[in-house]
Amino acid sequence: MDDSIEIDDDLAQLARLAVNEQTEDVRLFVARLVRKYRSIKPGLAEQMDQYLRSKPARGGSVMRKTIRTEDPSHPMPVDNESRMSLLKVFHDDFGTVQPLLSPELEDSFSQIIQERKQSERLASLGLLPTRSAIFVGKPGVGKTLTARWLASKLGLPLYVLDLTTVMSSLLGKTGSNLRSALDFSKQGPCVLLLDEIDAIAKKRNDDTDIGELKRLVTVILQEVDEWPPSGLLLAATNHPELIDPALWRRFDLVIEFKLPALNQIKEAVTQFLGPDLSVFKHWLDILVLIFSGESFSDIERSIQRFRRTLALSDASDSDVIIELVKSKALTLEHQQRIDVAVLLANKTKLSQHKISEITGVSRDTIRKYTDGKAPSKERQEK
Ligand SMILES: Nc1ncnc2c1ncn2[C@@H]1O[C@H](COP(=O)(O)OP(=O)(O)O)[C@@H](O)[C@H]1O
Ligand SMILES: [Mg+2]
Structure with missing residues (x-):
């Protein structure tokens, strides 16, 4: 050689x-x-x-805090037609709370953080830290939130480029919009999140110029390849099946965000109940069952709704829970409904008749599953 x-x-x-x-x-x-x-x-x-x-290196190399948005010589990129800002900026400065993450995800992220803390050690072995990752998972499982948290842990600003916004800008402008946003981000260390990256592929269904879309994908492919190791390039998608396979392979890591497992739902419910936790403490198991299969953001929304109800009306906590169970019962799987009914029978003084009404599970079934247990007072009265 x-x-x-x-x-x-x-x-x-x-x-x-x-x-x-x-x-x-x-x-x-x-x-x-x-x-x-x-x-x-x-x-x-x-x-x-x-x-x-x-x-x-100053302040531990890439862990240094950088603020560039206020720099007048580098104004934020905007779409020339709509003047909409193409990038959303977050400077959380080590301030955000950690999202609820599965142990596997926690491991992945702590490795990414460690790699950056010790980037010179890696470099001495000819290695670069992870430069890019793509987050995959249903809506509301914490992809965007985690990007924000990760940036704050790294002491870097987060720029979010929502591809849906870029794609809705005038045709023929999307390429230059994308470029200007990417060029802006590359001026210094940052975390750049290409959010909803499947938006490009989705556009294929419209009567869009296919050549234009191909050029966009090419721009992104190049960016992933050339992304500087001082920054972290993230992408997020709810539709992995729409992502160009060539693009897929470019990312250093694929990180899958799953719907929360039961123990995480419990943590989430506890967290989202906030100061109302003491009121709902004995409903915790039932809430966990009701919310199984839902995303963090759906759980959060439901809980906030019933907390507002409790705060503003004279409904009791059990009224609120009964309403919630009623509204969710239809979407629960058969066995989940039975589990909820059994929990209600064992943990509350509600009659089997009432429980059957709330959950849609027949009294016979409830009786079968709770057989052998001491009958509740109301059942004796019937
Ligand atoms: N893992 C999580 N831990 C705590 N809260 C979460 C989590 N995932 C989602 N949330 C809540 O739901 C909201 C929306 O989450 P987001 O990160 O935007 O989801 P995604 O980007 O996966 O669609 C968050 O702002 C937060 O309130
Ligand atoms: Mg998101």
Whole structure:
């Protein structure tokens, strides 16, 4: 292998990073070069290593806080027709609470965070931190929320580019809109979230110019490839089946967000009840059953609704729960309905008649499942 060709490539890459003022990336890249050239050009490697050591990275390299939105020389990109801002900006500065995550997701994210804390160590082994990931999962399971939390953990600003907005801008403008948003984001370390990335593919059903869509996908493919390691490029989708397979392969990680498991529903209910937790504490098991199969955001919405009802009317907590069970019973699976009915029979003083009315489970079935238990007072009275 001709060493000089490789050095040419490395030099060009270094120049590109330097001209773009990607200082953090320059450092990472040089650290990689030190290792690479140690055996073939020890003098050069030593010299570069000394440069690195003579000026330590500021504030733990990429963990540094950066605020660029207020910079008048780099105004936020807008759609020229609608003047709508294409990027939403969040500066949470280590402030957001952690979303409820499954243990697997917690592991994935803590690895991403560790990689960035120790990026120079990785670089000394010729490794880069994870640069890109795509979040897959139903609506309301925390994809956007987690991107925001992750950015705040990394001390980076989060830019959210909603592809639905970009796609609704005038045809023929989408490409330049996308470019300007991406160029803006690349001016310094940040987390960029390409939200609802399937919006591009969805557009295929309309009578859109297919060539235009292909160009858009190409723009994104390039971006994923060239994304600087000081930043983190995230994408999110509810429709993995619509994503171009070529794009799919480009991401370093695919992270699947599942609907919450029962223990997570319990945590979610506890969290969303807030100060009303003490009022609803003995309904917790029933709430968990009722909400199984729902997303975090649906659970949150239901709970907020009944908390408002409780606050503003003279309904009791059990009235509120009964209404909730009634409204959900139809969408529950048969066995779930039975489980809810049995819980109600065991934990409350409601009559089997009433429980049957609320849940739609026949009294015979309720009796069968609760047989052997001491009959409740109301049942004795009947
Ligand atoms: N994992 C989670 N932990 C806590 N709250 C959540 C979680 N997922 C969703 N939520 C609630 O639902 C709202 C919408 O979630 P979001 O992140 O926008 O979902 P997605 O992007 O997956 O559609 C959040 O603002 C939050 O209130
Ligand atoms: Mg979202």
